[in-house]
Amino acid sequence: MLAILIAAVGIVSILYFKNKDNRELTKTQVRILMVLRFISFFLIAFLLLSPFIKNLKRIVQNPIVIAAWDNSGSVIADADSATAAQSVNEIKELVESELGDQYTVVNYTFGQDIKLDGDLNFAEKKSDYSELLTTISNNHFNENIGAVVIAGDGIYNQGMNPVNMTDEITYPVYTIGMGDTTVVADARIQDVKVNRTSFSGNRFPVELDTRFSKLAGQPLKLSVFQDNEKLAETVITPPNNDYFFSHQFILDSGDPGLKHFTATIETTENERNTENNSAGFVVNVLENKQKILILSEGPHPDNGAIKSTLEQQQSYEVSLFSEEPYPANLSDFNLVVLNQLPSSGISMADIISESRNSRVPLLFIVGNKTFLPQLNTLATGVEINPMAGSPEETQAIVNPAYGTFSISENFREVVLRFPPLLVPFANYNLEPGFTPLLYQKVKNIETSKPLIATGTLNGRKTGYIFGEGIWRWRLYNYYFNQTHDEFNELINQLVQYLALRENEDNFMIDFQPVYAEIDDIVLKAEVYNDAFERITTEEVNIDIVNDTGEEFHFTFDVQGDSYTLNAGKLPVGNYNFTSEVTIGDETYTETRSFAVTAVNLENVVTRANHRMLYQLASQSGGNFFLPGQASQLVDEIENSNQFKPVSYFQEMVNELLNLRWLFFVFLLLLSVEWFLRKYWGIY
Template sequence: MTTETIVYIIIAGVISFALALFMYGYKTKYSKSLSWIFGILRFITLFSLLLLLINPKFKSETYSIEKPKLPVLVDNSVSIAELNQTDQVSVLLEKLKNNENLNEKFDLSFFSFGSDFEELDSLSFSKKNSNLTKALEATDNLFKNENAPTILVTDGNQTLGSDYEFTSATYKNAIYPFILGDSTTYTDLKIERLNSNRYAFLKNKFPVEVILVYNGTGSVTSQFIISHGGATVFRETISFSENTNSKTLNFTLPASNVGLQKYTAQIVPLEDEKNKTNNNKQFAVEVIDQATNVLVVSDIIHPDLGALKKSITANEQRTLTIKKPSEATSILNEYQLVVLFQPDRSFTQVYSEIKNLKKNTLTITGTNTDWNFLNSIQQEFKKETSLQTEEVSATLNNNYGTFAVEHIGFNDFPPLKTTFGDLSVLVPHEILLGQSINGFETGAPMLATLELNGKRDAVWDGEGFWKWRAQLYLQSDTFQEFDVFMGKLVQYLASNKRRSRLEVSNETFYYNNNSIKILAQYFDKNFVFDSRAALNISVRNVETETQTVFPMLLRNNFYEVDLNSLPAGEYKYTVSVADESISRSGNFTILDFNVEQQFLNADFSKLIRVAQNTNGTAYFPSEVDRMIEGLIADDSYQSVQKSELKTVPLIDWKYLLALIVLTLSAEWFIRKYNGLI
């Protein structure tokens, strides 16, 4: 308390005493004993009330001891079991949990990781991928303000994410790798990587790239073979030596039959190879007999055209051609979709031919669009504009039901530029993206899809969406999210297929170490997305006839199921709606590939370098006790005494209020008892 507050309290005491003395000591009519009692009670009441008005503040300081954190990250991937290291993990965890000195010095916490990072519950060693970078970055963020050395229990073999060795220099705390696996080098041939297209066109050839790696001493020769349906379609003799221990093969294979074509690649194993799992790899190509051809008609040069071409042709089933209006009229019938980019009066013949051929269109407008021409040449939408321009941001319509759209961060994208005025759509339509200006939604569409008399169209009012694609790449190092969004829009517009109340989307084949998801949308009779429905998917293995039923879970405006629990094989599925006679069927294939089974050894050299980069120490399974003793003996990890200073105002002290109530009540009862009331 300050000196001023103490003076106020003394004054309050003097005033309270003076008032009590005046009321019960000067010419009082009460007996001496009652006067003393009433005077004391009144003094307490008055003094307490004045204290509340002064409201002095009291400071209290508490002390606590905070131990340094010791997070333990355990690799829960299949490779740990493949290297026969599960017992070593159990021994380590048991010793860490039961060592009294270690637990007295550190606050231990346990986590596991595969492709995801999570708190340790139990270990199955069944995760099909390992992302060490994600686990270390999550731990670094979780304990960013703590002195928290990290024990990393792993074989060091990473299958997802950026290289953890090169990101380890940014970690704030030391890393102590506990290296699982054998450091002995075995003779081994393996298929390090195989790249091929997911799609190929009938009677064309598709490229295949294979990287083969040899570990061992001396020179060896083997055969690389690709087989399809029991027949060998490619063979090459490969020689390796200690100095030439990798080979890259580039070749093409013919796409002779329509449908899913499965291939098996093999590097014939050597006699003394220990791990022969990594000598084989399956891959597949879907051969299609027709591509989706998209024509972009534009009379100007604009960055959006480049973004359109990259996004649409990211799917190899689609081709895109850019033509000027004067060149496009005679070739419109060769394309399933026509993109009209910033139309002006030079598009007159193009619109006339589109009307005759009833071609589906995507109209993209912006600052170079001639709206007087556009309003007169078609009757689907219009915009009364001036010569002024404005910037508009996008907002996703979560109730959009024409096709499934994932939110890729539209609200955070840079605004697009357009001419001033509201866009009005004059035919039945659905808004996919709405417009907002400075955070306020205008109610006007930015991107809307139209469907009338079997013809599908869309209008996108805004230029500059190339910035959206660039921003997504900066955020995630991939254009995929934007390309998938554009791909779904093009897929819808390029098709004249009659709309169904139940739409199902899936890939033709999946690798079993990746996500296996099937999406569905269900609409009511007015073709409005129905979020109240109960959808189930029945999946049957073609070979074993095993049938499993999974519920499909609602996510935003579509239903989803993850089938990662299914083993490799060919499957047929049926998606059905409860209490409705509506269903859709299809098929898919799961190809067997477990990247975690490709490793023979621990990557001990990389883990040792990570320890050195972070001022930690690497340990092997035989050094469990030495690791624990080293952590206990390290003086750089000490408990910290923390103090907390609290300032509490008297008005928060409830006991003083209770005292006032008590004194007033006591005075009232005494008066009542003595007949003074």
């Protein structure tokens, strides 16, 4: 700033004191011209420094009212659909017309998706109230939300209970209870739990959750059909008018292919909703017989427990080696089980290297003889750092977030009582691709240490049992339940997941055998060169054909070191696809199939849940209304003193160079100086 002042004074002095042409001017005239030139030069030089100006701007936000409309099918399921739809639309028009003048009204529709200004067609297949509240909070962060109005039946079958989110809500929620709350006679299948993949010749469990309302003492048949052939049946007699019952059937897989099954509950004469009396599910039955190799450091009862379980399944061929020499060629096997290997006397470096080259999955059973330092150096996805102390006895607790394969409720209950395993006293570090199925419970203290974990490392599946003595689990299971079912379920599910190898060549497609009609069809592909290095330089194409022969052609997109395809949503039915890629002179082809199943969640529970809506409103500071009281809701919002405009000051920073009026100041200063010079005869 000082430099600019000095420069301005110097230039003005040279221009008007040293210039002989200015001698004709009086001192007053010179001083006037000097001031004008000084101000002009100083301002121009000052602006070249890009100075900023700060000021406070007052911003006023009028309150907004957010109206959310339940667009799921259950809203019109138990009533005349046209009348119910008309009622919702009339309430929507009333809220918009009465509140639109005073507030800014923002409309959402919600079901499985949240849409701004969406169309009300009641075609959504799921209801998610928690996602609605989360979307409102995210989209209107720091906005002046006066109130949220939710019109719906209160039935949610996706997401969490919205009442549990009231602590996070900073605005009142007013709810309008749609639908019918009358308790009527109803027998329904609430959920089907089944693994989507099985092997030909095996048996697989399917667990059906059922609920009965106002049907006490009435025997009803629960059956499972395949192509109109009855496979299994049981009779359920509800002891009261609100009875929940879960039953597990064991079904034969049969021949390979996509198998469609239907579970049904016998209907009664006075049932209003019979669409929830049946539920379909699809199982992908594979034909390959799995070869399992068990390698062990000497005889061990855990070997016999695993071998006995697997040999009950026709699709497994089990080979057991309890001493060297072990088989050198592992490519013939679908899974290698290493029981307490590597040990201090037996190195597994060659075996593990061979399994890595042939991409054979591994299942490690860690025991007292396992040589942990070598295991850690083999880079198998887990690092076990032993601490000073003896091995400790550990019981199992289930990881509720585990989703790689499903396990039954019976197993979840029984495994808590299984005797402890002997595990290393150590710290456990899992690679990001691994997820614990069971955690360790030491002396009644639940820990985050894994007891059983599975994952994928460099495209190869790997599993870990971090303790020895699972043979005790099998004995306990039979001693107390007279069956090995829960132990067999654990071993079968674990081995089936690990042994299932999608492909053996340079081209692999990863997909789900069953998709829901509301889900996008997403497939992933991996391409390897002859050195089994991932490449993404080649184009991967796929043709998908439905039941009627209609064909859809797609090209995979490259994402990172793999390929991804999102084919969008497809209609319900069976689909076959052929995908191919050319690597050099070789063309690799994959031909597989999948099914798209219908989603019937909105017809499972159709009785409105006004209690949830009342709790949501009361705990957030709002009120609950019935459809006929919509005008009262509008009056309460209009007469509320809480909904006021909010003003705040925002600091604004602008460059002085952007102020337009400064241009006219410069123009005025320079123009006046030029005029006076001409007027006083100085050219």
